Amino acid sequence: MKAAQVSHYGHADVVSVAEVEKPIITADQVLVEVHSASLNPFDTAVREGYMKEMIPLELPFTIGGDIAGIVSEIGENVSTVAIGDKVYGQANVVGGNSGAFAEFAATSAKQVAILPTDLDFDQAASFPLVGVSALQALTQHIQLAAGQKIFIHGGAGGIGSIAIQLAKHLGAYVATTANGEGIDLVKALGVDEVIDYKTQSFTDILKDYDAVFDTVGGDDFTASYKILKEGGVAVSMIAQPDEAVAKERGITALMQSTHVTTEALDQLRELVESGVVTARVGKVFPLAEVQDAFTARETAQAQGKIVLKVK
Ligand SMILES: NC(=O)c1ccc[n+]([C@@H]2O[C@H](COP(=O)([O-])OP(=O)(O)OC[C@H]3O[C@@H](n4cnc5c(N)ncnc54)[C@H](OP(=O)(O)O)[C@@H]3O)[C@@H](O)[C@H]2O)c1
Numbered sequence: 001m002k003a004a005q006v007s008h009y010g011h012a013d014v015v016s017v018a019e020v021e022k023p024i025i026t027a028d029q030v031l032v033e034v035h036s037a038s039l040n041p042f043d044t045a046v047r048e049g050y051m052k053e054m055i056p057l058e059l060p061f062t063i064g065g066d067i068a069g070i071v072s073e074i075g076e077n078v079s080t081v082a083i084g085d086k087v088y089g090q091a092n093v094v095g096g097n098s099g100a101f102a103e104f105a106a107t108s109a110k111q112v113a114i115l116p117t118d119l120d121f122d123q124a125a126s127f128p129l130v131g132v133s134a135l136q137a138l139t140q141h142i143q144l145a146a147g148q149k150i151f152i153h154g155g156a157g158g159i160g161s162i163a164i165q166l167a168k169h170l171g172a173y174v175a176t177t178a179n180g181e182g183i184d185l186v187k188a189l190g191v192d193e194v195i196d197y198k199t200q201s202f203t204d205i206l207k208d209y210d211a212v213f214d215t216v217g218g219d220d221f222t223a224s225y226k227i228l229k230e231g232g233v234a235v236s237m238i239a240q241p242d243e244a245v246a247k248e249r250g251i252t253a254l255m256q257s258t259h260v261t262t263e264a265l266d267q268l269r270e271l272v273e274s275g276v277v278t279a280r281v282g283k284v285f286p287l288a289e290v291q292d293a294f295t296a297r298e299t300a301q302a303q304g305k306i307v308l309k310v311k
Contacts, residue, residue: 003102004290004308007060009049012294015063017287023098023106030081030109031073032091035121035311036284037100038066039297040129040158046094047294055094062099063290065092067107068115068124069311078109080262088115088124090260101290101308113265116272123279126305130158131268131277133237133258134213138166139267141235141256142211146171151206151227154215155191156182158305159237162277163213164189169276175206177216181303203227214239225249280304 003020025031043064045051068088071081081087089112091097091105098106115124138144150167154160155176167174168190175193178186183194195202202220206227214221217238222245225234230250234241241253271277282304285293290308297306 001103002287003062003099004064004287005060006047006063009047009052011048012291012298015047015290015294017290018060020062020102022104023102025073025075025106027075027077028108028110029075029097029106030071030078030087030112032067032069032087032105032107032112033072033311034067034069034091034100034102034105035309036068036125037064037308037310038125038128039293039306039308040065041297042092042094042129044294044298046092051094057093061093062102062105063093064100064102064308065090065094066125066128067091067100067105067112068121069105071112072104075109080109081112081114086115086121086124087112088128089113089262089265090128101287101310103287103310110262111260113262113269116269119272119279121311122281122284122307122309125307126158126279126281127162127268127272128260128265129258130305131162131272132260132264133159133256134162134166134277135264135268135271136258137213137235137237137256138163138170141254142213142233144170144172144211147173148210149173149175149208150211150213151202151209151224152176152191152213152215153202153220153224154178155186155189155194156303157215158280159215160213161185161189161280163215164191165277166271169271175202175209177202185303211235221253225251225253281307283307284309 282302
C-alpha cells in the first residue's frame with residue numbers, strides 16, 4: 001500500500017510517498033481503509049522531531065493522525081465497530097498506531113467512532129483532533145455555562161473556530177482574536193467581540209471574564225490571567241501554566257492534553273449532526289502531494305483544514 005513516510009526529521013520535503021506493507025492489526029485494533037486524512041500542527045511537530053526525546057519513533061514511520069474511512073478488519077477484542085462501518089478518528093504513530101497518511105491504518109478501536117451522517121470523508125477527517133480539543137476544553141476543563149464570558153485566543157484556527165461555535169451554543173458571551181480574513185470568519189461564526197491581534201491588545205480591552213481558552217501560546221497565556229475574574233479558568237493548548245501567577249490572581253490555569261476517544265468522538269458526532277458545529281475544509285490535496293499539503297498548512301494558504309484525499 002502507499003503511505004506518506006518520514007525517513008528523517010525535517011521540513012515538508014522529508015515526507016515521501018512510498019510502497020510499504022499493509023499494517024497488521026492487534027486484537028484491540030481495527031484496520032481502516034483511509035479515504036481522507038487531515039493535517040494538524042502536531043504532525044509538523046512530529047515530522048520536525050520535536051517529540052523525538054519524549055516519544056522515540058523508529059524511522060521511517062507513517063506520518064499523520066486524523067482519518068476518515070471504512071473499517072476493513074477488526075481485532076478479536078473489538079465489538080464497538082464492524083467491518084464496513086464508516087468511521088473517523090485518530091491513527092497516530094505517537095499513540096501506538098500505524099499512522100494516518102496511508103491507504104490503510106491500523107488503529108486502536110478506542111480512538112475511532114462512527115462518523116457523523118451527511119458528512120463526506122473529507123469533512124469527517126477535518127474534525128477529530130480539533131473537534132475533540134475544543135469539546136474537552138469547554139465541557140471538561142472550563143465547564144462553560146450559559147451567561148458566562150469566555151475569551152478564545154486564535155478563533156479563526158482549527159480548534160478556535162469549533163470552540164466559538166460550541167461556546168455560542170452553550171450560551172456564552174464570546175470574545176476572540178483574529179486577523180485579516182479570519183476576522184470575517186469569526187464574525188460569521190457568531191462571536192460577540194473580535195480583537196485584531198496585530199493592531200490591538202486584548203489585555204487592554206477585556207476584563208472580568210470567566211474563562212480563557214488559548215490556542216496560540218507564548219507569553220499571551222500568562223498575560224491572559226489578567227482578564228479573568230477571581231475563580232476563573234485559563235486553559236491553553238500549548239503553553240504551560242505559570243502556577244505562581246495563577247495562585248496570586250486566584251485563578252486556575254492548566255495546559256490541556258487532548259484525548260481523542262470513541263466517547264468524545266460520539267459527543268462530537270451529535271454536535272455535528274445537530275448543526276452546532278460545521279466542517280471547514282480549506283483545501284484538498286491528493287496523497288501524492290503530501291509535501292504541498294504540509295507547505296499549505298504551514299504557510300497558512302487557506303482558511304480551514306488542509307485535507308489529504310487518499311482514496
Ligand atoms: N495539547 C494538545 O493535546 C493539543 C492538541 C491539539 C492541538 N494542539 C495545539 O493547539 C494549537 C492550535 O491548533 P489548531 O489546529 O487550532 O492550529 P491552527 O489551525 O493553525 O490555528 C492557530 C490559529 O492561531 C492564530 N494565530 C496565530 N498567531 C496569533 C496571535 N499572535 N494571536 C492570535 N491568534 C493567532 C492563527 O491565525 P492566522 O491564520 O491569522 O495566523 C490561526 O488561526 C497548535 O499549536 C497545536 O499544536 C495541542
